[in-house]
Amino acid sequence: MSDVLSVVDTLCKTPRVGWLQRGVSNAESVCEHVMLVTLLAGEIAAQLNAEGVEVDLTKVLAVAAVHDLAESILGHPGREVRDRVRWEELEEEVIKREFPHFAELFRWYRYETNFVGRVVAFADKLATLIRACRYKKLGFDTDDLIKNLYGKLSKYDDLAHILDLYVARYCPGAGL
Amino acid sequence: MSDVLSVVDTLCKTPRVGWLQRGVSNAESVCEHVMLVTLLAGEIAAQLNAEGVEVDLTKVLAVAAVHDLAESILGHPGREVRDRVRWEELEEEVIKREFPHFAELFRWYRYETNFVGRVVAFADKLATLIRACRYKKLGFDTDDLIKNLYGKLSKYDDLAHILDLYVARYCPGAGL
Amino acid sequence: MSDVLSVVDTLCKTPRVGWLQRGVSNAESVCEHVMLVTLLAGEIAAQLNAEGVEVDLTKVLAVAAVHDLAESILGHPGREVRDRVRWEELEEEVIKREFPHFAELFRWYRYETNFVGRVVAFADKLATLIRACRYKKLGFDTDDLIKNLYGKLSKYDDLAHILDLYVARYCPGAGL
C-alpha cells in the first residue's frame, strides 16, 4: 500500500500540465482539481435528486474523491503520453496494486459502468471546463480547450440542463 | 449556494495556521489535509472491513471529503478563535446554508453520531498527527501537538490497533 | 511574550481570506497588507503635515506597523467569524497578553481614540481599497468590495481630499 503522505504531497504539488502549457504560472494542482470535481459531482447529484432522478450522493462523492489517485504514482503527463500508453489501463493497474480497496469505485468512473460513475465522469470534464473559463477571464488562451470540453459534455444528453446551468454561471462571455 | 471555484480556491490556498505558528513555511493547506483525511479514512474502513467490522467505505469517503468545507467561508483561524465561537455550531450553520445537501454527512462527523462519522473524526486527528510527525523529522517543533493528538486518539479504544499501526509507520522516533 | 519568528512567519504566510474567496491565487498576505498600510499612513501623515495639519509621523508609522499583530495568534478568518466574536475585543485581549508594550498603540487605531489612530484606521481601509482596484485590473471580481470600502472611507470628511487623490491614482476605471 502506498505511503499516504507521499500520495497527498504528490497530488497537491503536481500542476496539471495543460495549464502550464497555456502559461498559467500558479496552475491548479491535481488535488485542487479533485476537490472541484468532488464538489461539483455532489452538487449535481443533489440537483438530480431534487429533480426526482435517483443517484446515491455518498457514492458520487466517494468516487469523485478517489478518481485521480493513480496520478500520485503516474504523475500528470501531457496528452501525447496518455494517448500512447492506454492511460486508462495503466491507471487501473496502479489503483488495483496501490489502492485495491478503491478499485471498484475507480472503475465505475473510468468506464462509466453505472450512473454514479457517469455523473463523476461528467463532473470531471465540467471541472476542467469551468477552470478554463476562469483562466480565460484572467487573460490566458484556453478557447480551444473550452470548445473541446463543451463538445464532449454536450454528449451527455440527460445532463444537458445541468451543463447549461454551469455554463451560464461560470462561463459568461466564453462564447458558448 | 457557494461558488465552487471560490470554495476550492480558498480551501487549497489556506494554510493550516498551527503549522505556520510552528514555522513551517510551505505549510499544508486545508485541502491537502482533507485529501489526507479521505485517504486515511478509506484505508481504515477497508482495514476494518477486512477484520470483519462493518463500515460503509463509500460513506466514510464521502464524509471525509466534505468534513472541512465550512472553512471555505470561515477560514482557518487559531485555536483561540475556535474556542471562543463554539466553532462546531458555526460550522454547522455554514454547512446548512451553503452546502445543505452535505449537512447530514457533516453532522455524522462533527458529532460522531454514527460509526462512519466516528471513523472520519478519528482519521481527522490521525492526519494531523502523522503530518506533525513528518514536520518533526524536518526539524520543526511539533512535540506538543504530537503528544496532545496521541492522547485524544488513544481514547478511541476500539481503534487502538489502527492507531498503533499508523504510529509505527509514520512516527518512528517521535517517542510515542 | 510571543516567539517573534512564529509571529512573522504566521503573518507573512497567512493570505487575506477575502482575496482567496475572490479567486486570487497568489493573494496578499497579512504582512504585505501591514507594509502597505504603513507606507500609506506615512505618506498621508506627511501630506497632512504639508497642509499644516499636525499629526506625528513616527506615531502614525508605529501604530500602522503593529495594528494587525493579533492575527499572528488569531489568524485571518472570514467576515462571518469576525462578526460573531466581537473581533475587536478579542484582538485587544491578545495584544494585551502577547504584546503588552504595543497595547496602547493598538487601541489608538482600533477605537480611533486620537487623530493618529484615525489616520491609521483610514489607511487600513484605503490599503484594502487600492489592492482591490489592482486585482480588478487583473481580472478578479472585487467590485462589491471597492464600493463598500469607498463608502466607509467617504465618511472620513476631513480626509476626503486624500481619498480623492488615491482613488485617482490607483483606481482609474473602477467607476468611483
Place this chain on the structure above:
Amino acid sequence: MSDVLSVVDTLCKTPRVGWLQRGVSNAESVCEHVMLVTLLAGEIAAQLNAEGVEVDLTKVLAVAAVHDLAESILGHPGREVRDRVRWEELEEEVIKREFPHFAELFRWYRYETNFVGRVVAFADKLATLIRACRYKKLGFDTDDLIKNLYGKLSKYDDLAHILDLYVARYCPGAGL
C-alpha cells in the same frame, strides 16, 4: 513619489539573496525581514524602558518599519555589489528622492546618529542572526553567518544582556 503597491510588491517578493545562496528554497523576503526587525526593535525598546533606560518606543518602531525601503528600488543584491557601490549612500539617495518624508528616520538608523537608530541597527543584525539560527536547525549551513553576526552584535556593549537573552532563546545549539 513611488507607487506604494510597487514598493510593497517588490519588498515582499524579493528574497534575501544570502539565504538563496545557502540553499533555502522558501527564503525570507525583505519585507518578512522588516517585520521581524520591527518586532524585535519594539521588544528591545520595551525591555530597555523597563530597565530604566529611556528610548522612545514609537520612534524605534517607525524607524524599523522604513529602514529597508530603498530596496524596493535597488533590490537586494549580493554582498559584493553592496561593497562596491557605497550602498549606504545609494540607499540614502533613493530615500531622499522617493521617500523624502522618511529620510530623517532613515539616517538615524543608517548612521546610528542617535540611540533610536542604534537600537534599530542592532535589531537589524539580530533579526538576521536569529533567522540564521532557525535555518541552521532546519539543516542549512549558516554557521559562518551566525559567527559573523554574533561578532558584530557583541560590539554593542550596552546591549550585551539583550543579545544574551535572544541567543539563549533562539539559538540554542548554535554554539554561541
Place this chain on the structure above:
Amino acid sequence: MSDVLSVVDTLCKTPRVGWLQRGVSNAESVCEHVMLVTLLAGEIAAQLNAEGVEVDLTKVLAVAAVHDLAESILGHPGREVRDRVRWEELEEEVIKREFPHFAELFRWYRYETNFVGRVVAFADKLATLIRACRYKKLGFDTDDLIKNLYGKLSKYDDLAHILDLYVARYCPGAGL
C-alpha cells in the same frame, strides 16, 4: 569555484526585479529568463542557418546558457544599481573568478565581440520583450519596457526580419 547547487538555487529563486516593480506576483526568475534566451537564441541561429547565414548553433546555445551566471553571486538588483557600478565589468570579474572556464563565452555575449555573442545579446533583449508582451496581456503595465526594448532591438539591422517575426507572434496588440 562556486558551489553549483548554490548557483542554481540562487538563479532559479531570484525574481527579475523589473517584473516585481510592475506588480507581477509570480515573476519570472533569472533562470527562467536564461532558459528563454537559450531557446530563442537557438531558434534564431537555426533560422539564420536556413537563410544561408552561418552561425554556430552549439556556440550560440552555450553562450546563452551561461550569460547570466554572474547573477548567482551578484543577485538581480534594480537598474539604478547596475548603472552605478559598471555592471558589465563587475559581471566579468565574477565570471573570471568563479567560472573561469566560461569567461571567454561570457565576453562574446557581453561585448558582442563576434556574431555568436551578438545573436545572444539580441535574444537576451528579445526574451525580455516577449515576456513583457505576455505580462501586458495579463493586465500588467509594461508599455514603457516594451517600447524601450523594441527600440534597442531595432538597432540590430541585420536581424530586423527576425524581430518582426517574433513581434508578430508574441506581441500582437502591443502596438508595435
Place this chain on the structure above:
Amino acid sequence: MSDVLSVVDTLCKTPRVGWLQRGVSNAESVCEHVMLVTLLAGEIAAQLNAEGVEVDLTKVLAVAAVHDLAESILGHPGREVRDRVRWEELEEEVIKREFPHFAELFRWYRYETNFVGRVVAFADKLATLIRACRYKKLGFDTDDLIKNLYGKLSKYDDLAHILDLYVARYCPGAGL
C-alpha cells in the same frame, strides 16, 4: 515549432515527480535540473580539458541545455509511465517534431553516441545524485535513489575520479 513561452513556463513550473513522492514540498523543477546539469557538464568538460582529455566545452553546454526539452510537451511522469512507453523514443519523436534544430544534439545525449553526449548523460545522473544528497541533509528519505544513482554513475569508468570528487564535495555523510 513550439511556443517558446509555453516551453519555458512548463519546464520551470513542472516539479520532478520523484522529489514530490519523497515529500519535498518545494521540489526542484525540470528547468532547475537542466540548469544544474548544464553547470556540472561545463565544469566536468573544463576539468577533463585540464587533464588533457579533449572534449568540446561549447558542445557539452549546448547539449545539456536542450537535453530535457521534450518534457515541455510530455511533462515529467513517474518512472512507471516512462518504462511503459519507451520514453527515449517518445522524447526523440517530440524533439524531431517540435525542435528539429536540436534533434542531433539530443541524440548525442540520449544514445551517448559520442563523448560529448556521454559527459552530459553522466552529468544528468550526477545532478540528480547531488540534489538527492542535499535533500537527505534536509531530512528527506532519498537513500534508495542515492544508492541507485551512485551505482549507475560508477559504471562510467573513465569518469570515476570525477564522480569521487563530486561525492566528496556534495555528499559527505551520505554513506557512499
